[in-house]
Amino acid sequence: MQAELLIHASWILPVDATDSQLDDHAIAVSEGRIQAVLPSSEARASIEAQRVVELPEHVIVPGLINAHTHAAMSLMRGLADDLPLMTWLHEHIWPTEQRWVDPTFVADGTRLAVLEMLRGGVTCYNDMYFHPEVSAQVTAEAGMRAVVGMLVIDFPSSYAVDADGYITKGLALHEQYRDHPLIRVAFAPHSPYTVSDAPLTRVRTLADQLGIPIHIHVHETRDEVVQSLRDHGQRPFARLDGLGFLDPAVLAIHMTQLEDDEIERLAATGTHVVHCPESNLKLASGFCPVAKLLDAGVNVALGTDSAASNNDLNMLGEMRTAALLAKSISGSAAAVPASAALRMATINGARALGLDEEIGSLEPGKAADIVALDLGDAHTQPVYHPISQLVYAASSSQVRQVWINGRQVLRDATPTQIDIADTLSRARDWGKRLAASD
Ligand SMILES: CSC[C@H]1O[C@@H](n2cnc3c(O)ncnc32)[C@H](O)[C@@H]1O
């Protein structure tokens, strides 16, 4: 057999149906797709490859999927800390966005985020932000995969004046990226408290017509629920249900406030939940009952939220936090074991985005989105169970090689498509500008 690329590693965690661990295996790649995953001994005997990569002491996993981001907000990392959500948004983040966010801000912030995520083994992210056409372009230039949000919000910005304006721009973006190999689009109405019923209904209709996901913040805090009971006479979840917003196209972000009947309804409707544990912890938003959701059969993916509320875009850290927090909340050390955390950061994210035929696991026929981490460092030795080292001990600095669609975008921890010095210099400049206006 011929292959363009053959990667040998000490361990492969393909995230298949049985959570296999494959020791001394190889992955053969051609035309951007995985051809075979097989023992290295067999691969050496049967595959003639144009390029062979040997990765002893490395574990290979599917590219991580960050299922909820506001990438460009990396330029606001550390701008306002130690505040609850509404104070943080109303008194700091939204005024800063009104003053500064434009296409250049989004380009420079997204590039900084893409650099951080690629170095952390993230190969796909699901974004919600202003000027998504700019995020899409920057991401595609870096060779990274993204689902870019067709943002909808009732408030004006430098991007659009009203909800219909956001939708019109979003539809143009959808047209522009039809059939793109790396970029998909989804509707991204910000939340039930910032988008009124009419645009939500329009989003629902259009999403059905176009067959695309809907990405929305829901039940992030108790205050959100209290406010909705006051303004609408019902919980946001019930309001969204009434508007037809519960089904397998919908990614409900956060979900820290959930009654048992709502968990049952999520499971019955196939609605996905995206858990953002570090952002929820930092803003003291509440706790998403992940173990209960998984037990009920709800698909739970994992996201960082923005670097302004996390304060990083590190999905290795997010997996660890998700696993530890679930144990603490449920009172069971068996809750969200390492294998479940890895599923949340890979195949569950792919499923939520409707991309599970394409990415999320290392199986023949899927896109070659592959991440290799070197476990030879002191803090990940010795290796009894590679998944344990990956989820509970590894850091981003151990991500050495990343391929997306079979193209190497990180080689020996260095991005191949991004100018690091320029990206950092632009970030520093924005930092000075924002600090001077504070
Ligand atoms: C209109 S683009 C997205 C919008 O979301 C804001 N945002 C960032 N983090 C959060 C969060 O945790 N909850 C709600 N909204 C958030 C961001 O500042 C943008 O304005």
Ligand SMILES: [Zn+2]
């Ligand atoms: Zn968010």
